[in-house]
Amino acid sequence: MHNERFLNYLTYERRFSKHTAVAYKLELERFESFLEEQKMPVHQVDYRTLRYYISLQTELGKASSSVNRTISVVKSFFKFLVREGVLSQNPASALKSLRTPKKLPTIVDKEKLVSLLDQEDHDELTFRQRRDLLVMELLFGTGIRLAELLTITDADIDSYSRQIRIIGKRNKERLIPIHDMLYDQIVSYQAEKKSVILQNMSTHLIVTNKGKPAYASMIYQIVKKYLTTITSQSKRSPHVLRHSFATSLLDNGADLNAIKEILGHAGLVTTQVYTHNSAERLKLIYKQAHPKA
Template identity: 35%
Template structure:
């Protein structure tokens, strides 16, 4: 925790003020705040080694030396880009708060991230996976029914695994076929789902009482011992289903999020609608999936066209 961070008082005060801003003013998650904390400790510790004792001592040359050290330590481009973005956010906040007269990070260049196209399932693979889960649920095992509903919901809605495990029973409207989701930054959105997911949810809700205990509360998905299902358990469930296909490198709940978005765009959904569905704050994030769709189209073209 940042309480034990060894920094000069003139650096520590702004550092802690920025973390409070993230926690209270911006409503960022504890995970996000910890990521910012680590990135800023890296920069501020480097600055202190170079003689900085106050925030005003940090200039562009000092930031470039820090970034050079980071690069020499073998960090990936994506990590370097993330750390640079964290420093820019911190410096911008400090200027707005009057702690700095000018922003020394404005001309700080960082390596561009490698843009990896996410692994997605083809529609046939998706049908095979969901059919296998439904068949396993036919035996009446409540855990198998839960797993079938869990994967159906992830694929039907494209929600994040953190959003999935946070769902309560009352968040599901089986009449309107919608789910109320609390996303990043505590932003609430309503996401539609289809009849197959609804059927899987009805079956699971009928079996849920077999796992429920006194302290289960209103959690939609439960673990084997009756507590709210955790993210790790959800990931394990999805990974097992994906491995069972035997013909994909896709892994984890995020692969189903990628798959849902790609299939929507393949089917003709507009980019703004997919952005709203996924809860992306920036359309640029959603545009990644257009590249996936084009890449899939090109692959099909090369395989099928006689003059490709």
């Protein structure tokens, strides 16, 4: 009962994405199973019980990032129970996140990616090919998240100012500029969409072959199909294109604060991870190019 109310709170008040809400739901179900095994109602849970539960996650071999997600969910859940008056004190308030090693964002070679996308003959494309190419161009050309791509409607494209209206995390709105070539691709795709799908078409920009709103696994398949032709790395997801976009901007001298605004980051600390990527790339270029390196 408490779980359901908490998930509704995340979805309708906190405006969590569907993907995040599902992740929270799975974490809560694991925690609920643990309490059932311990024969412990939620109002009897104390800090020691929670520390034991977290230690079990570590013993199972979970990565620090996964354990930290568990901690975050548990803390949010008990904070909600206090807010709702179910509990008078929050036993999870003192839980601390584990230290995690910083990982550089995975990117793809931008020259290979640009070459791949530019080799398509737009005049000969089918509707499906034109849509798939636009998905790649949007992700790499704007740095938007997968969830943001899925929410874009035709009305969000501003033809006058060449901008796209994006609804990001926590329902925060931002405008992202697009270059003329990408805008032309959007217009061409929209025209093709109207001529191919004659009825029951969604107002979402990216749709299935039958005109229904696109879904996450469909976008993953499109991105993987393209990236497989230019890289053998294990990570070939939409987020890799977001990382590649940000790194390309930084490599070409873009201001870090501007990149932060385009990506929709809440704080500059998140954006600064890309400076490490650029530094590593510069080191590699130096070693390859300098005669004494």
